[in-house]
Amino acid sequence: MRIACVLLLVASSACGDSSRDVTAQQVADSIAKRGAKSVANELNRERGLTSWSYIQDRVASGELSWLNVAAKLRPFTDAGNAEGLDNAVADALPKAPAQVLGMLGESFHASRVCSGGQFIEVPKATVVGFLKRAKAAVGGVGEPALAKSKEKCLSEIDTSLKALSAK
Numbered sequence: 001m002r003i004a005c006v007l008l009l010v011a012s013s014a015c016g017d018s019s020r021d022v023t024a025q026q027v028a029d030s031i032a033k034r035g036a037k038s039v040a041n042e043l044n045r046e047r048g049l050t051s052w053s054y055i056q057d058r059v060a061s062g063e064l065s066w067l068n069v070a071a072k073l074r075p076f077t078d079a080g081n082a083e084g085l086d087n088a089v090a091d092a093l094p095k096a097p098a099q100v101l102g103m104l105g106e107s108f109h110a111s112r113v114c115s116g117g118q119f120i121e122v123p124k125a126t127v128v129g130f131l132k133r134a135k136a137a138v139g140g141v142g143e144p145a146l147a148k149s150k151e152k153c154l155s156e157i158d159t160s161l162k163a164l165s166a167k
C-alpha cells in the first residue's frame with residue numbers, strides 16, 4: 001500500500017500536478033485578475049491553478065491567507081463545494097478562532113461552522129474533543145468587535161455538546 005501511494009505521488013508530479021505547490025497568494029492574485037466567480041468556475045470544471053480539495057485542505061490549516069481565499073470564493077460555490085469550504089473553515093476554528101469568527105455572517109454561518117457538523121460517521125469522542133478545543137479557543141477571543149459572533153459560536157458549540165451528551 002505504501003509503495004502504491006509513493007508511485008501515485010511520483011506519477012502525479014510527473015504528470016504536472018502542480019496543485020501541491022500553489023500558494024494562497026497565487027489564488028488571491030488569480031481572483032484579483034479574473035474575479036472570484038471566474039476562479040470558482042474554473043475550480044468547478046477542475047481547470048486552472050488547483051482543485052477544490054487542495055484549497056479546502058489549506059483553509060482547514062487556519063492560515064489567514066487561505067481563510068481569506070475561502071471568504072472570496074464562498075459566494076460562488078455550488079452545494080458540494082460550499083459544504084466543503086464550510087467544513088474547512090469549521091476545521092480551522094480551534095486553530096484560528098478570531099479569524100474564523102470574523103468570517104461569520106453572510107457567507108459562513110455559526111450554525112454550520114461552530115456546531116461540529118463537519119463530522120460524519122466518526123466516533124463521538126472525536127467530535128466532543130473537537131468541540132471542547134473549539135470552545136476553549138473561541139472563549140479566549142477577546143476582541144469586542146467579535147463579541148456577537150463569539151456568542152453565537154459558543155451557543156452552537158454548547159448545543160452540540162449537550163446533544164452529544166444526551167446520546
